[in-house]
Amino acid sequence: MKKTKKEIFEKExxxxxxxxxxxxxxxxxxxNDADDLVQETLLKAYRFWDKFEQGSNxxxxxxxxxxxxFINNYRAKTRSPQVVDLEDVDDDFLFxxxxxxxxxxxxxxxFFAKVFDDDVKKAIEELPEDFRLVVVLSFLxxxxxxxxxxxxxLQIGTVKSRLHRGRKLLQKALWEYAVKNGFIKEAAK
Amino acid sequence: MTCEEALKRLFEVVDKEASQYDVEEVQKHLEQCESCMARYEFEYMFKTFVKDKAASPEKIDRLKGRILNRIDEESEGQSIRKMGPFRFTAVAVAAAFALVLCIGAAFWAAGYYRYSVFIHPFEENYFRGEIPVLAANVGDGDFNPCSPEIMQFINNDLSMTFGDVQTAGFNLIGSAFDTIRNHRFVHFRFVRGGMPVSLYVGDKNGVELPGFEEIKIGSRSVYTYHCDGCQMIYWYCGKSILIAVSEDKSLPLPEIIPAVYSI
Known part of the structure; x- marks a missing residue:
């Protein structure tokens, strides 16, 4: 028996x-926003299911x-330009x-054992949005x-550079959490 | 390949974006260079670490049910189809979750709510199958995975009997942390259809763990246990059993927890 559209949709x-x-x-x-965003995504996908090329990703x-x-409806309506100063952060900052x-x-x-899940989630959420999206898509x-x-x-080059900067920011933030929470006693400089 | 060249390719290699040739060249360099090797290992670990910590399972069964309902609403007018097994599961999960919330509301009034975590009161065979047992934090809505120590404890050392169904090494994928007096705990509460749940605490083979100690607090008994990575206590509370596990072994759990719950 041929599977219905909904059955295929559920499976795929x-x-x-x-x-x-x-x-x-x-x-x-x-x-709440996450639930709504996912629901909206799936409903839209269901409506456009005929347009999806079966077998592709x-x-x-x-x-x-x-x-x-997300970009059209959810992100902050007034976005201030994202100024991220990474001048003083080396590539191998955390290491x-x-x-x-x-x-x-x-x-x-x-360090890896001590940092809490919540801190990692928070550190990701505090990344500027442009970096956050590529970090989440790559890391998670x-x-x-x-x-x-x-x-x-985006261009692939832009993805690379955002991921690179996002990774640095994330490492810096996690280091600061670890110091703040006392898991790491910062080495005397 | 020099160190500089090896580090230039670091993230592309870690992200599995480098060419086969580059990967092999980097590999050759790393075999001879301890400091670059350390750096590469660190970045690999960092990536895994972020994924493990930030990609913990969320409670989404209710959301799935909601989406499927909306799809049904949108496809109204089409022929009525037999309810698929997936849908049935989603509905069952949603119903059970609603039940949990009702029980939760009752306990809110009793002052237990804030630090309690429910394990859904599912049917017995729920614990048998591959469906993971979910724990929902009804305190702040967060859903965090256990620490590896506690996971190990739950998976390796703890087994529970619901009626006559044993759930040795059951797959608990999450639980919730709360902070009480600056200490982090993981809590579980077991209720089953409003009926008392018989909890058996023992090892996988049904042997009672050695070292369980009964402590009297007023007229109530609290049972304590110390294992490698953590300690736990459990006690009977009305029709349910409360368990607190802490990674901090020096913490006087029997003193703190009953005070918090005013048992």
Missing amino acids: AMVHVEALHRTALRMTKNE CRAWLFKIMTNI GQLSALGPSDDPERH EGFSYQEIADIVG
Whole structure:
């Protein structure tokens, strides 16, 4: 018996709700908006299901729909230009800080074990939006640079540079949390 | 390849975007260069760390149910189809969740709400299958995974019996943390259809864990247990069982927790 549209949709698209929701949460920073964003995404996907090329990457297609809705409807209406000063942050900022703590007690492992989930989520949510989106798509969802470029509608070079800067900002923020929470006692400079 | 060249390719390699040739060249360099190796290992670990911490499962069953209902509404006029198994699950999950909220509301009035976490009161065979047991924090709505220590404890050392169904090593994918007096706890509450739940605490083979200690607080008994990464206490409270687990082994749980819950 031929499967109905809804049955196929459930099998192909609904399985990605969890991933979509996780990204939506980090982007909207609130559960109600995340729920609404995901619902809107799936309803739109269902309406346009005939346009989706069966066999192509459904997950990336859904993320593209969601990103468009987010950019158009959810992100702050008045966006001040994002000024991010990374002049004083080295590429190896976090690694350097942790290495400086001394080799004896494996500070990297200690750091990774101690930082709370909430702190990581918060650090991601506090990234400027442009960086946050590419960081989430890469780190959490494992999309390739090319897929991210397609989803967000950017050049691949821009994706790379945003990811690079986003990664630095994230490491810096997490280091600051760890120091603030006392997991790490900052090395005397 | 020099260090500079190896580090220039660092993120592309870590993100699995580098060419096969570059990966091999970097690999050759890393075999000879300890400091670059350390840096590469760190960035790999960092990526995994962020994913593990920030991609914990969220409670979305209710959302799935809601979406499918909306799809049904939109497709009204089409022939009525048999309810698929997925839909049934989603509805069942939504119904159970609603029940949890009702019970939660009752406990709110009783002052237990804030620090409690429910494990959904599902049917017995819910615990048998592959469906993960979900814990929902009804305190602040957050849903955080356990620390590895607690996960290990729950998965390896703790088994529970609901009626006659044993749930050794059941797949608890999450629980919630609360902060009480600056200490972080993970809490579980078990209720099943408003009926008392018999909790068996023992190892996977049904052997009672050694070292469980009964402590009397007033007329009530609290049971404590210490394991490698954490300590736990549990006690009976009305028709449910409350468990508190803490990673801090020096914490006087039997003193703190009953005071918080005024048991």
